[in-house]
Amino acid sequence: MNWFKKSSKKEEHTLPQVLEYLKKSGDFLDFQNPQSPTPYWISYFRSLVDAEIIHRDILPYLNKTTIKKIEELKAALPIENVMVTSDLETIRQMMLSGCVLIRLNEKDQQGVLVKAEMNKVREISIPEEEFSVVGPKESFVESITTNLNLIRKRLPVPELEIREFKLGKLSKTRVAVIYISGIANEENINTALQRVGEIEIHQILDSSYVSQLISDNDNSPFPQLIDTERPDRVAGVLSEGSIVILVDGSPHALIGPTTLVKFFSALEDYFLNWQLASVLRILRLIAVSFSILITPIYVAVLNYHYELIPKDLMATLISSRDFVPLPPFLEALVLELTIELLREAGARLPTKVGQTIGIVGGIVIGTASVEAGLTSNVMLIIVALAALASFTTPVYKMSNAIRLIRFPFLVLAELWGMIGISIAFIFLMGHLLRLTSFGRPYLEPIYPPRLEDLKDAFVRLPFKTQPKRPVQLQSQDTVKFSEKAAKEKKDIDE
């Protein structure tokens, strides 16, 4: 509220003065009807209030019945959120968040605040970033009320607790921290509540603001909180003991604490049978290491380690590089940048134009540059495959991180060959080992080694082999379901 006080030149002390000030806004509406059975003065922001509520639920009662006292009016209106107040601060705040102020007299210092906010939001639609062929097709929208409804629907238990905060000096964004008490670890809950509560910023536009403000190490390229647009994923991790943060105005929920391997598990893994899911997960992990390492290894081998090239491949490599004027490092850099350029252009343009750009860039530039002898076709294949492999990551922010850490590897490969790649790898491992998410180790089932959690890391074993919650989350109630009862399957005639 400090902001308002500073900007206003003089302080308002009476309600009419406040209204007079608000009238400066073009969308502030103020009208009266002293002749009706109940004389009334109504004021509200047209842009924040649903006119239908006023016409349907407020005006008819005022025009028909005779009300003398303001408490009577509160009882008469068929709306639940009615409040009688004379506090100027509250009145101003509530009106700015979509309330209608009704007074019975123009000079009154007291009024009734009726909640009539306009709730126009996007319809719930199909998840786009985390699309899955099987499984639910709902995704979060920009309204936190709808999002909370989507979560509560899946977890109808009283233990599901929601703690709300209003953050941002200007934006006053509703931020909700959600957890299941009795399952989520107290320490994790306190960490999340403390970090969210202590956020100091003027404006929050999206959940990624919160994610950047509360993550353990904000200098890391790796995201330390999963952001998801799927309510089913949120419900799944809540029941394991994670903590979820929702932000009003953002269709992405944040999940923490998390580990590196969780970023490579798609929700679809739980909808498919465990063999297929495990294969897909391993494929994704291979794709990621491939994506990071293949271009640097190619550059290192071509620059320093010709001995490593198999004899039969040598002819292909040499003949493809025959007319290429650039050294392998520059060639790789140019192609990597071209692909990043294409991706960026495709992402900024409308879908249809973006597709065209993709085709033009991919086919025309690729083919033409090979034919012109500017790049070798082997390099083109490698760079394109690496880019493709980086998109297999289910969490978008992680795939960005992977594309980024490729470049230090590339530079070190150029400087010191394979030794450079090893050095880069050592630095990467050192960084990952130090990283935490809500204070819990980021590289968890690998280090510290937790055999129990490996059942749902690189592979996904059947549900009945995992009767316990992940060790990493240090859940208060470690048992998901009774292992014994799950194993005893009986036929109906037994």
Next chain:
Amino acid sequence: MKKFIITILVICIVGYFGRIDKEILDDLDIVTAVGYDYKGKRKIEATVVSPIINPDKSISNKTISSVGKMSKEALYFLNQKSPNPVVNGKIEVALFSEKLAKTRGVQNYIDYVHRDPSIGTRLILAVVDGNVKKMLGESFKDFDSGTYIQKQIDQNTKNGFIPTNNLHLFLSAYYTEGADPILPIIELRGKKINIKGLAFFKGSKMVDSIPYRSMFAFKSIYENIENAGYTLKTKDKGKTEYVSIQGIRTTKVYRVKNEQTTPEITLRLGIKGFLREYTGDKVNQELIDKSEKIMAKKVEKDAEALIRRFQKKGIDPLAWGEQTRSRTRHWDQKKWDQQYKNLKINVEVDVSIFEIGIVDGSPF
């Protein structure tokens, strides 16, 4: 901030001064074979081959040779003669002319290849009957000559009669007490490489050789054969018929008696194979028994002849010395050398033919 600048500075300094020389693949002359010819008493001629890969992916040869006193010197002159740096990391074959092997020994040249860390110990060595330079300059279709020779020797090791042979095994036999190295002999016949026989070394000098036809017997007592073929001559109703036995696998067991005093070695050789071709009428049990007997006798005779020959020349390519040494507490090489010539070595061969094909009538 200070820390950050120092880090960047250290990385830049180490990065710039800590580099090693770049060897960009397409700017190299990658040597696939190296050969040494005898050129006068104190001179040798070194020849290297590197493939030239044309833009249409066909491969042609590029040979460079130079004359020098030592192998290293000769190779240094090679670098002088080439537009690109000559690198050794992909050498597959090292060839020595027979004359060089006989008069000077191969030790000096082997020393060079095994000290260079970029050359692997799976390098194949061979002795060439004739001019090495000419052989390496020959163009073989689809491959450069180094790769071609390597492929042919490798193929003949896996499916033929050449004993397994590479730099590692050569050096092992060379340095082991009680073993002497062997190398295959190849020659250029027409436009093709021909496996001519085996060369036997005493120390680093070649002292003896056997022709191709004795190589089966040698390989069968030298190591376990995985897959080879053999043709027998038999008599059926007065006519000479031929039996071809394929897919031969051998196993051998050594027995050493009286290690401490006068050792006596027995080698039991088991040969298994299947009959694949017969020029006569019908294959029956009788013929199989007969073939087994003939083959056993023939191999036994050949093997014993070879062993006598080695004993007479005083060379030990079959590592009998090593066999006895590994069974004796205080083995004395001098004593062994004296004993070796009169050592009693028995070879027992057992041949079994266990398959004759599926269409012909079954005698089993």
